Amino acid sequence: MDWDKLRIFHAVADAGSLTHAGDTLHLSQSAVSRQIRALEDSLNTTLFHRHARGLILTEQGELLFDATSSMAKRLETAAARIRDSEEEVFGELRVTTTTGFGSLWLAPRLTRLYEKYPDLKIDLMLEERVLDLPMREADVAIRMKEPSQADLIRKRLMHIRMRLYASPSYLAKRSAPERIEDIASHRLICQNPQSAQVGAGANLVQFLMTHDIQSTLTVNNYFGVLQAVLHDLGVGVLPDYLTHDFPELVRILPDIESVEVPVFLAYPEELRQSKRVSAFRDFVQDEIVSYRKQMKDQEVS
Known part of the structure; x- marks a missing residue:
């Protein structure tokens, strides 16, 4: 199979347009079109549905694009390894x-x-x-x-663990919970148990939710949870690797934590x-x- 035609096919499939692919390849639209027709003839199949809004891959085109994408990624890897100097990192x-x-x-x-x-x-x-x-x-x-x-x-x-933390200023206004049952009177800040996250964190949140918590704030990442805790919104479920860089965090209910992650x-x-x-x-x-x-x-x- 002609490698040059495959390269042109990949550019067209990636751009969805003969014109845009031609600009990338520094070829005229007619030259790109001829190469695509020649490739389709050699494979005896249609690779693109042609519409006024652009080109859409056929089922056979999708199969070929998967193959050329894999080839392109491996070529990138090879190029990266070649560029790696014996003594320099760049x-x-x-x-x-x-x-x-x-x-x-x-x-x-x-x-x-x-x-x-x-x-x-x-x-x-x-x-x-x-x-x-x-x-x-x-x-x-x-x-x-x-x-x-x-x-x-x-x-x-x-390994890390998910634990409960609050800010000193929050605790100056609200008494720290001494028992797990006391968590019900505090706002819980955590990742949504349904969001993509490690299972240990989700399991800890689900356990806490069984204690009749009335007010919650859920965020889709721990950066947001941390910001809410630092701004005195409540008690947050956070990974313990934060305690070195944010020593002001106060750990709450030290017996409550997730399994090791x-x-x-x-x-x-x-x-x-x-x-x-x-x-x-x-x-x-x-x-x-x-x-x-x-x-x-x-x-x-």
């Missing part, structure tokens, strides 16, 4: 993690990574959806459970030799070691 690294962990723990620590590797370009993708690493939706993932996708290198970094770092097997991935992995591991030491010192003091 270029783009796409990192995915949850909104809470990425914004509250990881992002504030990236200064030290950039100080060491100023030419690195991090694309930090914060979302609860688990991106497909083998399909190159991201290069590295930090997730609150062990990845189930095949062909991944994975490392357990640490493992935190894993993962990346595709094919990026094992990537200098960028290695640099990021080592940076995160060093930060975890520093974080653990700081937490121990905090507990002793």
Whole structure:
């Protein structure tokens, strides 16, 4: 099969337009159209439905586009590995993690990574959806459970627990709950149990909800929960990794917490030799070691 025709087909399918694909490829619309017709003739099938508003893939076109998309991602991986210097770390690294962990723990620590590797370009993708690493939706993932996708290198970094916290100013106005039954008289701030999140957090919230809580505020990520707690809206369910960077948080009902939640770092097997991935992995591991030491010192003091 003609690789050049496949490249042009992929650009057309991605753009949905002969004109836009031609602009990307620096080809005329007629040249792109001829290549698509030649590819359809060689496959003896129709790849696009042609409409006034653009081009829509046929079922056979969808199958071919899936194949060319996979090829494109693998070519990107190969190019990235080729660009990796033997001694230097530079270029783009796409990192995915949850909104809470990425914004509250990881992002504030990236200064030290950039100080060491100023030419690195991090694309930090914060979302609860688990991106497909083998399909190159991201290069590295930090997730609150062990990845189930095949062909991944994975490392357990640490574990966290979900606990109850409030601000000192909130507690100055309202007496802190001393028993689990007292939680009913406080506003509970948490992630919606139905939203995408780790099961341990959802289970803790469901348990708390059985205690006749009258007022709640639900947010779809822990960054929002933290902001509400810091602004005295109530008692929040938050991950314990916040206590070092936000020491003003006061833990409520210390006997109430979730089960341990493992935190894993993962990346595709094919990026094992990537200098960028290695640099990021080592940076995160060093930060975890520093974080653990700081937490121990905090507990002793």
